[in-house]
Amino acid sequence: MMRLPRFRYVQPRSLREAATVLAGEGPTAMPLAGGTDLFPNMKRRHQMPKTLVALAGLPRLEGVRGSAGKGFSLGACSTLTSLEEHAGLRKAWPGLHEAVRSISTPILRNMGTLGGNICLDTRCNYYNQNYEWRRAINFCMKCDGDTCWVAPGSDKCLAVSSSDTAPMLCAIGARLRLVSRDGERTIEARELFARDGIRYLTRRPDEILTTVDLPPVDGWRTAYRKLRRREAFDFPVLGVALALRFEKDLVAEARVWLGAVSEAPLEAGEAAKALAGRPLTDDAIEAASRLAFPVAKPVDNTDFGVRWRKEMSRLMTRDALRSLRNEPA
Ligand SMILES: Cc1cc2nc3c(=O)[nH]c(=O)nc-3n(C[C@H](O)[C@H](O)[C@H](O)COP(=O)(O)OP(=O)(O)OC[C@H]3O[C@@H](n4cnc5c(N)ncnc54)[C@H](O)[C@@H]3O)c2cc1C
Numbered sequence: 001m002m003r004l005p006r007f008r009y010v011q012p013r014s015l016r017e018a019a020t021v022l023a024g025e026g027p028t029a030m031p032l033a034g035g036t037d038l039f040p041n042m043k044r045r046h047q048m049p050k051t052l053v054a055l056a057g058l059p060r061l062e063g064v065r066g067s068a069g070k071g072f073s074l075g076a077c078s079t080l081t082s083l084e085e086h087a088g089l090r091k092a093w094p095g096l097h098e099a100v101r102s103i104s105t106p107i108l109r110n111m112g113t114l115g116g117n118i119c120l121d122t123r124c125n126y127y128n129q130n131y132e133w134r135r136a137i138n139f140c141m142k143c144d145g146d147t148c149w150v151a152p153g154s155d156k157c158l159a160v161s162s163s164d165t166a167p168m169l170c171a172i173g174a175r176l177r178l179v180s181r182d183g184e185r186t187i188e189a190r191e192l193f194a195r196d197g198i199r200y201l202t203r204r205p206d207e208i209l210t211t212v213d214l215p216p217v218d219g220w221r222t223a224y225r226k227l228r229r230r231e232a233f234d235f236p237v238l239g240v241a242l243a244l245r246f247e248k249d250l251v252a253e254a255r256v257w258l259g260a261v262s263e264a265p266l267e268a269g270e271a272a273k274a275l276a277g278r279p280l281t282d283d284a285i286e287a288a289s290r291l292a293f294p295v296a297k298p299v300d301n302t303d304f305g306v307r308w309r310k311e312m313s314r315l316m317t318r319d320a321l322r323s324l325r326n327e328p329a
Contacts, residue, residue, distance in 0.1 A: 002043040002130060008051045015061070015179060018053050018208060023181040025051050027205040032056075033077055034111035036104065037120055045131045046143050047121065055115070061210055068092035074212040076115030081106070083114060093214065095222025095241060099168040102226045105233045115209045118166060118176070118189075122159035122197045122263060123235060124150065124301045142198055150301045159197030160260055160301050166193060167241035167259035168224050169212065170267065177211040178203060186213075193264035200263060219245045219252070223320040227260075227312050229303050236260040237303050238296070240316045244275065244324055251275045256288065258313055261296040268292040271317065280325045289318035 010029075012018040022029050029051035032038060041047040055061060061077035064086050072089060083089060083100050090097040103109060103117060126140040126149040139145025142157045150158040169176075169189040177186050187202070189212075194202055203209065223242045228234035239259030245252045254275035256268040271291040278284050296313035298306045 004039065004042050005045065005048055007042070007049060009054065010051060011054045012058065015058055015208065015210065016181075018055065018058060019179055019181045019206065021051070021053050022206040022208065025053075029053055029205070031115075031119075031208055033113040033116040034079065034108075035116075036108045036112040037116060041121055044129065044134075046127065055113075055208065061115075064089060066214075068217045071216045072214045074114055074214070076118070076209045076211060077113050080104075080109035080112050080114065080117065084109065092217045093172060093222050095224040095243065096165065096168050096172065096214075098224040099164040099226075099239070099241065102224070102228075102236075103164050108233075114165060114212060117163050118169065118192070118212070119201060119203065119209060120161075120163040120166075122157075122200045123162045124157075124159035124197065126150065126301075127159055148197075150299050156263075157197030158263060158299050158301055159200075160299075161193060161200060161262065161264050162235045162260050162302075163265075164224070164226060164236055164239055164259065167239050167257040167265040168222070170265050171241040171243040171255040171257040172220070172222060173215055173243070173255070175213040176209055177213065178207040179210050180204065180207045184210075190265070190267070195263045197263045219247065221246060221324050223323050225316040225320045227304075227309065227316060235302070238298070238309050238312055238316065239265075240292070240313065240320050241265075242317075242320045242324060244280070244321075249279050251278060251280055251284075254288075256292055256317065258292065258296050260302070261298045261309065261313065266295050268295040268317075271295070275321075280321065285318055285321040285325075288321060289314045292317040 030049040032052040062075040066072040141148040148154040174189040225240040227238035241257040243255045254272040256271040271288040274288045293314040298309040
C-alpha cells in the first residue's frame with residue numbers, strides 16, 4: 001500500500017488567508033482542490049509539499065455565473081460534475097462539455113475540479129511510477145534524477161500535458177484570474193502553459209487560480225475529440241479542441257488546438273488559417289486536417305505508438321470538423 005507522506009494541512013477561511021499562507025510558506029506549499037491528482041502524486045513521492053492549503057469551501061471559488069450571451073465565469077473550485085451537469089454551459093460550449101465529461105470517472109469528477117484540471121501535473125511513462133520503480137532506473141529529470149529517459153540527449157523534460165480542458169480553454173479563448181497576496185492578474189488561458197515538463201505553468205507558486213472567464217458565445221461552435229486506450233476512463237494521449245465562429249455559412253474565425261502531444265497544448269495555426277473565410281466544405285476540412293498533422297509531435301512518453309498518435313491527429317481533426325458542420329447554428 002502506498003501511504004501519503006507527512007504534511008501540514010491548512011484550511012483557510014478566506015481567499016486572502018489562503019494567499020497569505022502560500023506567500024509565507026513559499027514553493028514548499030501547494031494549493032489543494034479535489035486532490036485527485038495531487039494525492040496520488042504525493043503517494044508516489046513525485047510531489048512532496050510540506051503544506052497543503054485547502055481551497056474547498058472558500059467563498060466565490062465555486063459555481064457558474066453569467067450566461068451564454070454575456071459570457072460565463074466558472075469558479076476554479078467547481079467540481080467537474082457540476083460543470084458537466086450545467087445545461088446552459090453544455091448548450092453554449094459543447095466542446096468544453098465533452099472535454100469535462102471525458103475526464104477520469106464519475107466518482108473522480110465528483111471530487112476533481114476545473115482548476116485542478118487546468119493546473120494538472122505533466123505525465124510520463126518514466127515519472128508516473130512508484131518510488132521503487134523510479135529508483136530502479138535511477139529516477140528521471142522530472143523528479144529526483146538528471147536524465148530524460150524519453151530522449152536521453154534532451155536538456156529539458158518531455159513529460160506531456162495531459163489535461164482535457166486545457167486545449168479546449170485555449171481554443172475558446174478563455175481568460176484566467178490568478179490571485180496572490182499582491183493582488184489579481186488576468187491572463188489568456190494559452191499564456192498559462194509552458195513547453196517544459198517540469199515548469200509546465202507560468203503560474204507562480206503563490207498564485208491561486210480563482211476564475212475561468214469564457215467569452216460570449218456569439219456564433220462560436222466547439223468540438224473536442226479525445227484519444228485514449230480505455231474508453232471507460234483514461235488520460236488523453238491526444239486531444240483535438242476546435243472553436244469555429246460562423247457568419248452565415250462561412251467560417252469567420254477558427255482556432256485549432258492539440259492536447260497531450262507536447263509539454264503544453266499546441267496551437268495548429270496553419271490549420272485554422274486554412275478554414276477561415278470559407279465554407280466548411282470537405283476540401284477545407286481535408287486541408288485543415290493535413291495542416292494539423294505536422295503540429296503534433298508526440299514522443300514516446302505515454303501510451304500507444306508515436307506514429308499512430310500523430311496520424312490520429314489528422315483523422316481526429318477531420319472528425320471533429322465534420323461534427324461542427326452538422327451542428328445547428
Ligand atoms: C484514475 C484517474 C484518471 C484520470 N483521468 C483523467 C483524464 O482522463 N483527464 C484529465 O484531464 N485528468 C484526469 N485525471 C486527473 C484528475 O483527476 C483531474 O485532472 C482533476 O480535474 C484534477 O482536479 P483536482 O481538483 O483533483 O486537482 P488536485 O489534485 O487538487 O490538484 C492538481 C494540481 O493543481 C493545483 N491546483 C488545484 N487547484 C488549483 C487552483 N485553484 N489554483 C492553483 N493551483 C491549483 C494543485 O496544487 C496540484 O498541483 C485522472 C486522475 C485519476 C486518479
